[in-house]
Amino acid sequence: MFLLPSLVSTLTVLLLLSTLLLAATEDYYNLLGLSKTASDREIKRAYRTLSKKYHPDKNPNNSSAHAKFVEVAEAYEALSDSNLRKIYDQYGHEGLKQHQQGQRGGGGHHDPFDLFSRFFGGGGHFGHGGGQRRGPDMEVRMQLPLKDFYNGRETEFTVEKQQICEDCEGSGSADGVVETCQKCGGRGAVIQKHMLAPGIFQQVQMQCDGCGGKGKSIKHACPVCGGARVVRRPVTLTAVIEKGMPKGTRLRFENEADESPDYVAGDMVLTLQEQEPKLGEEESAKTDGTFFRRKDNDLWWKEVLSLREAWMGGWTRNLTHLDGHVVRLSRERGQVVQPGQVDTVKGEGMPIYHEGHLHEHHDGDEFGKLYVEYMVVLPDQMEKPMEKDFWALWEKWRLKKGIDLGKDSGRPSAAPHDEL
Numbered sequence: 001m002f003l004l005p006s007l008v009s010t011l012t013v014l015l016l017l018s019t020l021l022l023a024a025t026e027d028y029y030n031l032l033g034l035s036k037t038a039s040d041r042e043i044k045r046a047y048r049t050l051s052k053k054y055h056p057d058k059n060p061n062n063s064s065a066h067a068k069f070v071e072v073a074e075a076y077e078a079l080s081d082s083n084l085r086k087i088y089d090q091y092g093h094e095g096l097k098q099h100q101q102g103q104r105g106g107g108g109h110h111d112p113f114d115l116f117s118r119f120f121g122g123g124g125h126f127g128h129g130g131g132q133r134r135g136p137d138m139e140v141r142m143q144l145p146l147k148d149f150y151n152g153r154e155t156e157f158t159v160e161k162q163q164i165c166e167d168c169e170g171s172g173s174a175d176g177v178v179e180t181c182q183k184c185g186g187r188g189a190v191i192q193k194h195m196l197a198p199g200i201f202q203q204v205q206m207q208c209d210g211c212g213g214k215g216k217s218i219k220h221a222c223p224v225c226g227g228a229r230v231v232r233r234p235v236t237l238t239a240v241i242e243k244g245m246p247k248g249t250r251l252r253f254e255n256e257a258d259e260s261p262d263y264v265a266g267d268m269v270l271t272l273q274e275q276e277p278k279l280g281e282e283e284s285a286k287t288d289g290t291f292f293r294r295k296d297n298d299l300w301w302k303e304v305l306s307l308r309e310a311w312m313g314g315w316t317r318n319l320t321h322l323d324g325h326v327v328r329l330s331r332e333r334g335q336v337v338q339p340g341q342v343d344t345v346k347g348e349g350m351p352i353y354h355e356g357h358l359h360e361h362h363d364g365d366e367f368g369k370l371y372v373e374y375m376v377v378l379p380d381q382m383e384k385p386m387e388k389d390f391w392a393l394w395e396k397w398r399l400k401k402g403i404d405l406g407k408d409s410g411r412p413s414a415a416p417h418d419e420l
């Protein structure tokens, strides 16, 4: 292999830098991106996220990511244990180190891959190739109002899933002792001999009834999972709905499907669906926008005009959009709107979502169009004098200016009537 000298020196500098960075251990809270008051749940969540991010399987040939992976595991082990956390908060790294040396005579940490497998199952590695078994993906659906697709939102959701038992860390044993099954010697199967006829035997392989085929036996089953190694429990995850995401968007939560010590957890896939519009309870939710219809990046709205407005003009409407801002529709006096006419309002449709990256246009935000379709309602009741006035007015002008639509249409004249 040939390396240019300059590249070699760059590499050396990089290596030196990373060594220097490693020498000063980063504050555990900083490392996990947490504040000193972080809850246990937040600590767990931070570990889940960061351990996946820095896992060596995802960062091949990246020694600084590997180091981070180890540090994140150390930080989690210290902060997830209330006793160790207290010591760390008070005495810092040094205090913790001394405590651990006193405890275990030499100290040292657990294998970070072990910790990883307690969260995600398997042998501490991702299931992409490498012979690791991978569990099935999990499908979840969420109904959201159009407003959330327009404004974007971070929302928590809770699903029940199979999780590795925390009490026994997936061993199934109350005391952590898991023995190889005596009966099958860990093979999970036993050979039985059947005598078919005197002196003639058939050998049959059967599942070991001592361990149920697992090859391992537990004397004291974990009281939480009853030896099953897993429990079904609700988990709460956070979904980030970005402005303008199309409906049907599938958000993938890596390794968040059912967990098992026997395989690496698959992904949880959350499908975003659009909820049927309904009037919200709160005043702020009662916007016209609630009833917009979405078509890709565009929105549709039906506006109702009276006969007078449609014909004579001279009106304004304030349409409250999905984020509360107002879109003004109007016509000057004398401007006619035909029934079914559609106005196109640029920039008032949905925000345009660009998958994977923020768009780099700086001409303001990008939005689709809003189409406003007009409907005209005619009065179906009039007071007698009013009706008379109108009739007279129509008669006067019809005789002067009126167009006979029947004649004008060019259709053949009406079919002859059957006079009976």
Ligand SMILES: [Zn+2]
Binding pocket: 181, 182, 183, 184, 185, 186, 187, 188, 189, 208, 209, 210, 211, 212, 213, 214, 215, 216
């Ligand atoms: Zn057995």
Ligand SMILES: [Zn+2]
Binding pocket: 165, 166, 167, 168, 169, 170, 171, 172, 173, 222, 223, 224, 225, 226, 227, 228, 229, 230
């Ligand atoms: Zn258990």
